[in-house]
Amino acid sequence: PFWTEVRWTLSKCILLFLQSYQFECNVSDVAVTCSVSEECVLPCSFKPDSKETVEWFRQDELVYKFNSEEHFEHEKVAGRASIFPHLISHGNATLILRSCGLKDRGTYRCHVKTSTGEHNAKVIVKVEGEFGMRSHLTESDHSSEPVFKKSDVFKRVFLFVAVFCCVDSA
Numbered sequence: 001p002f003w004t005e006v007r008w009t010l011s012k013c014i015l016l017f018l019q020s021y022q023f024e025c026n027v028s029d030v031a032v033t034c035s036v037s038e039e040c041v042l043p044c045s046f047k048p049d050s051k052e053t054v055e056w057f058r059q060d061e062l063v064y065k066f067n068s069e070e071h072f073e074h075e076k077v078a079g080r081a082s083i084f085p086h087l088i089s090h091g092n093a094t095l096i097l098r099s100c101g102l103k104d105r106g107t108y109r110c111h112v113k114t115s116t117g118e119h120n121a122k123v124i125v126k127v128e129g130e131f132g133m134r135s136h137l138t139e140s141d142h143s144s145e146p147v148f149k150k151s152d153v154f155k156r157v158f159l160f161v162a163v164f165c166c167v168d169s170a
Contacts, residue, residue, distance in 0.1 A: 033126045040100040040127075044110030046119035048091040054083060055111040056095050063108075064095060076103070102127050 034040035042056070053067040064081045065072040066088070073081055080098045087094070093112050097104060110121040 029122045029124060031124045031126065033128060034097075034100045034104070035128045036101060038100055040097040040104065040125060042095040042097060042108055042110070042123045042125065044093040044095065044112070044121045044123070046091050046093060046112045046114075046121075048089055049114035049116045051113075051115045052088050052093075053113045054088060054093040055113075056081075057109040057111065058104075059106050060109075100127060102129065 030043055032040060032042060044054075044056075051068075054065065055062060056064040058076070061074070062072070063074040063077050064083075066083055066085065073079070077097060082096050082098075083093060093110055095108075095110070105125050105127045108123045108125060110119075110123065112119040
């Protein structure tokens with residue numbers, strides 16, 4: 001619980017710090033490793049414009065949608081998924097998935113529509129189990145391998161910051 005709160009607080013601080021910047025990053029695939037029962041940060045940045053609609057898909061099924069008129073959460077993530085609406089206008093459509101479980105593993109796609117175009121980002125989510133097993137799931141693979149290290153908050157914060165590799169001042 002303590003480290004979860006520390007990580008959540010650091011994530012919020014980083015997002016608030018970065019909200020004054022404009023992000024555009026052309027990274028095709030991002031791999032994120034999350035721990036069971038903790039939150040998972042799925043990064044998505046885009047060139048902001050106007051009339052943004054953010055859609056998150058898991059294995060090509062719509063799980064989350066947000067725009068100025070509509071907010072949708074699929075029952076698989078209902079009450080556990082959120083974005084930071086005030087950061088959309090700054091090009092940040094990062095999805096926070098709370099109480100992450102093995103059922104959340106897989107390939108996610110962030111799709112953002114603006115008045116001038118569309119942006120897609122692919123995020124591959126891996127989930128660490130309670131006993132040090134890291135489970136991987138892609139569309140064609142079901143395997144697990146042992147992991148001999150504990151969760152490291154600072155590693156996760158660095159990963160989160162590294163996602164915003166292309167930062168331009170607003």
